[in-house]
Amino acid sequence: MTRIAAVHGVLPEHRYEQHEITDALAAMGAVGEGRRELLDRLHAASTVRGRRLAMPLERYAALSGFGEANDSFITVALELGERALAEALDQAGLRPRDVDLLISTSVTGIAVPSVEARLATRLGLRADVKRVPVFGLGCVAGAAGIARLHDYLEGRPADVAVLLSVELCSLTLQRTDASAANLVAGALFGDGAAAVVAVGRDHPSRRPDDGPVVVATRSRLYPDTERLLGWDIGDGGFRILLGGELPGLVRRHLGPEVRAFLADHDLKLQDVTAWVCHPGGPKVLDALRESLDLPAQALELTWRSLAEVGNLSSASVLHILRDTLALRPPLAGTPGLLLAMGPGFCSELVLIRW
Structure with missing residues (x-):
């Protein structure tokens, strides 16, 4: 079996x-005249108390377009990615040249x-390291990335495989888009990175x-849901798709999906610690x-992460995994479940034994 040797999350300084x-978005014209009350209401309902951003807040209004925003993405992604990878490897007691596979993801x-190719020399990775950059999985990529590390290591059980997630959601800001989806995204998403080392x-x-x-x-795609979550990509960059039907889709599909997955391993919901x-x-x-049918405290660390740093897309579930290991380690030998959802619309389930 694949063992998770280290998980490390990092955040920008700002x-x-x-x-x-909220005030900065309103000043940038993110909502039309007379809609400030809506912006305030959406930001309050998000339950997010604060976020880390890739750049100082005042710099966002001056971004000239997608090209400049993407240049900033590369600069900050390399900084955060290097920190996350170096610290995770150090925690695992491994060196950069020990890495056999590196998966990087961002949307x-x-x-x-x-990103991982640009970091290879800076970190001292081997010239023959296998690299798999992933784009398009979105929020599900943290869980899916761990699943793909596991797939690889099942076939190469003596290897070291690493996942790097870097998500700078603030740089996708669409200042002229007053749609409900864009306003909700502006209330929820933050910036951060994480790395997972597995052996x-x-x-x-x-x-x-x-x-x-x-x-x-287990991976699952749900048919006829392609327009519920994702990006429309145009001259201004990434314009979010965020369908109001998502909670209903979760209610219909995720419970049966999780129960069936656990049953395949002779487990029930109440067995998950x-x-x-x-x-x-x-x-x-x-x-x-x-x-x-979970008790409120089952998702306490998830709610806390959302409040403290917002939704970090693919990096969020990795930060929550780190917090679980550090703050609420379950009893050894008991089962846990890591799960995420993302564009497709899709879900990814990872059964873990602590």
Whole structure:
């Protein structure tokens, strides 16, 4: 089985209270005349108290367009990515040259060469390191990335595989888009990065207490949902698609999906000792809790992450995994479930044994 040897999350230095971001968006003209009350209401309903941003707040109004925003993405992504990877490897007791596979994911910027390629020399990765840059999975990519590390290590059990997520959602800001979807996104999303180091069952550094193991994974695409979540990409960059039907979709599908997955491993919902869930937003989290009949405290770390840093897209579930390991480690040998949802519309489930 794949063992998760380390998880490390990082955030940009620029932190702002939610009301400061609300005021800045209003000053930039993110809402039309007479709609400030709507902006205030959406930001309050998000339950987000503060967020970290890639740049100082005052610089966003001066961005000239997608090109400048994407240049900023590359600069900050390399800084955060380097920190996340270096710290995660150090925590795992491994060196950059030990890495055999590096998967990088982001849905908030584009880089060619990709972020992990630009970091290879800076970090000291081997010239023959296998690289898989991923774009398009969005919020689900943290969970899906761990699942793909597991797939790889099942076939190469002596290897080291690493996942890097860097999401700078603030740089996708559409200042002239007053749609409900854009306003909701402006209330929820923050910036951050995370790295996960995993080792196969035969890796020589593996010790019994190195971290949780991945038992199994499941991916699921839901038909006729392509326009519920994602981007429309135009001259101004990334314009968000965020359908109001998402909570209903979660209520209909996620409960049966999770129950069937657990049943395949002779488990029930009540057997799971930790739920590591992506914080899609308050309505999605309420739907998730209802569909799985979870007690309120089961998602406490997810709600706390949403309040403190916002939705970090693919990096969020990795930050919550880190917090679970550090703050609420379950009893050894018990099952946990890591899950996220994203564009497609899709879900990814990862069964873990602590």
